[in-house]
Amino acid sequence: MTRLITVAAAQLGPIQKAEGRDSVVARMVRLVERAHQRGANVVVFPELAFTTFFPRWYVEDLDQADNWYEESLPSAATQPLFDAIKRYGITCYLGYAEIAHEPDETGQVRKRRFNTSVVIAPSGEIILKYRKIHLPGHKEFSSIRKVQHLEKRYFEVGNLGFPVTRAPVGQVDGVNMGMLICNDRRWPESWRELGLQQVELVMLGYNTPAVNQENRGFEANHLRNFHSQLSIQAGCYQNATFGVGVAKAGNEDGFELMGHSIIVNPQGEIMAMATSWDDELVVADCNLAMCELGRTTIFNFAQHRRLEAYTHITSQTGSTPPAVWMPSTQEETEAHSS
């Protein structure tokens, strides 16, 4: 049987700080409807899809910022999205800010905040949850930055690993689905964790500023999108998986976010790309049989990976300088090269 699924990247245009969840959810429902009209079995939304990219706004006391988060999913405000998913029998990836009341490392139940995504089955059931691991930015207000990027303030590091699940999608009995969020896509470790679980479809949303405030004159602005696509294309190729990278795009209260959401095949080719900075749907047919070529030949991990050579990767977090080469004495050099 052909393992063909139709995948939609549902890019969202900007969400202003003042826009309410009801309005955003209505936009998302329209995208689900359009995805249904175009025959999609899967719809992928951005990171933090219900709100503006609020980590650009500093708050002293996080408890004053609860309105950016979801304490339950679905809630009254988000229920219409779940209804649409169910109505059209679509599988959905959705990013949101999560408040969870659960034990921390010490076992103490407390209010915890994560940058989270879920896979929602056509039944409306949440079948997989991921919490963002590579949080970019900083924790405290930075007086030297023109724009804050306070993800390390607003969120704890994800504690669910990089889970993959196999579940039905459209007419296909089982599709191996995994998730990333935004900055995770730049880290090959994220992709490899999913690849080692035979992922076939990586869904990821992002909110990425169109200008790197820290570029120091070394990074042309047009490279921002190149870097995003390069990372997704390399991740897909090197792990023989389809990938869907979906932006929240455009100008939010004066701050521009990148667009150019893409659907990528296991060869690393871009199959479809959004070209607006607005709500936009792009769709591609994904033949999951394409994942087998890489997985069974050039990237047959069992045959080719060499764990004994990867010891730095999991034994040290930061980088360390290499040994400095010391030249031989003049006499030794002469002797060697004569």
Added chain:
Amino acid sequence: MTRLITVAAAQLGPIQKAEGRDSVVARMVRLVERAHQRGANVVVFPELAFTTFFPRWYVEDLDQADNWYEESLPSAATQPLFDAIKRYGITCYLGYAEIAHEPDETGQVRKRRFNTSVVIAPSGEIILKYRKIHLPGHKEFSSIRKVQHLEKRYFEVGNLGFPVTRAPVGQVDGVNMGMLICNDRRWPESWRELGLQQVELVMLGYNTPAVNQENRGFEANHLRNFHSQLSIQAGCYQNATFGVGVAKAGNEDGFELMGHSIIVNPQGEIMAMATSWDDELVVADCNLAMCELGRTTIFNFAQHRRLEAYTHITSQTGSTPPAVWMPSTQEETEAHSS
């Protein structure tokens, strides 16, 4: 002081099976001379630079194939290259087939074969050695392949890790240099091992067939070069390093190898590219200060890497299927979504 070095990718055209080392070494010396004329401080040659890509040829008894290997470096035949390096004060990366008489895992000294590369200092001294870790292909003659790819027959897996050394290059006191060989470039683990040692210049040679014999209708031929460049560009960007990927190119005894050697900056941009299938030199000025942006911001490993989430990477060689999701009963689903 400006940390500027001038880097040359010295692509070699085809080397036919019948071509002798003296002829190949003379071609390499001419490239070193041209590199000197163009002000290069570093010259990077391909993998297995002294011979045809012999792993396409089956031999029953490896001892009959010793002529493809170097037992000492330099030898009488390769000395002119070392002389040229010394004459012009150039740092050189060189790939070759190595025979080493050294202990194996059991402590027994025996004749061992590796796909090796070295960094040669302007003094002619070998200052760093690497042995290829990701050997592609197969060990036994394959009757279903039109072309053999017997690297797993001709070579043992490299046993020197991914070393990085800091040594003077041109007028720069210390440059952090590392090496890869051919198929290593497709594996993000290789690049990360070097990145964790603060590499600033990754030198790598390759011999890559222009057609994937195993493509099964899923990989267009033009993607071969895309995959090579995608992997190098992603590796450079994600580890904030310069990279030089150098081909042996063109038609060797009826078998076509890819060209399009490149020099890539830490933004992942291609700075220079060969466009022939012949001996060809491309040169770029590399400002090593460019490595600092990535290393101290978005790819500040100490701040952002999360070892606890990378456990699959070094705990399992091959991939394993994910858990299969089991739907809740109808009643539970109704309750959940109501």
